[in-house]
Amino acid sequence: MIRTATEHDVPEILAMIRELAAYERAADRARATEEQLREALFGEHPAAYVLIAEDDESGRVAGFALWFPRFSTWTGTRGIHLEDLYVRPDARGSGHGRALIAALAAVCREHGFERFEWVVLDWNEPAVAFYKSLGAELLTEWTVCRLSGxxxxxxxASAPEVSGRPVV
Incomplete structure (x- = not known):
């Protein structure tokens, strides 16, 4: 079963984020708190959204997909950026990951979004194979850039004065 997350799910979402970070060899970088997630997901201006996969038999949370809207200047349409897709190890192979991705593809179609994008670590061969099996195109000519710290x-600090800064 796939459902939209509620505030009640925040502790479980955070636990899975930490499980995913450990799997990706970056446990020390997963610093989000329950309060931050609660505000980001359920505050006045949500920054992201979550779908939850539950095991049909036990009702246990098996995984999640955290996503947010994006915009393409080339297509002139919105899209979805999938930030995290995680299925707990004991629930893998049961269709939860595919169901989460399919549910987000349906959101795209329902809203006229033309793109559904995410990134995957190149060493994560099971995930790469899974995404390819869904028909995902791996864009090797693009490199992710990041500024932090x-x-x-x-x-x-070197930015010029800008009038009319957008409220985010």
Whole structure:
């Protein structure tokens, strides 16, 4: 069963985020708190959304997909960016991951979104194979860029004065 997350799910979502971070060899970088997630997912201006996969027999949370809207200047349409897809190890192979991805594909179609995108670690061969089996195109000509920590702070400090900053 796939359902939309509720505030009640925040502790379980955070636990799975930490499980995913450990799997991706980055447990020390998963610093989000329940309060941050609660605000980001259920606050006045949600930054992201979550679908939950539950085991049909036990009702146990088997996995989740956390996503947020994006926009393509080329297509002139919105899309979905899948930030995290995680299915607990003991629930893998039962169709939960495919069901979560399919549910998000349906959101795209329902809203006229033309793109559904995410990133995958190149060493995560099971995930790469899974995504390919769904028909996903792996865009090898694009490289993810990231600013964080001191480089982000340094660049921000050099920013010119901007009038009319958007409220985020």
């Amino acid at each position: 001191a480089p982000l702070a340094g660049l921000a």
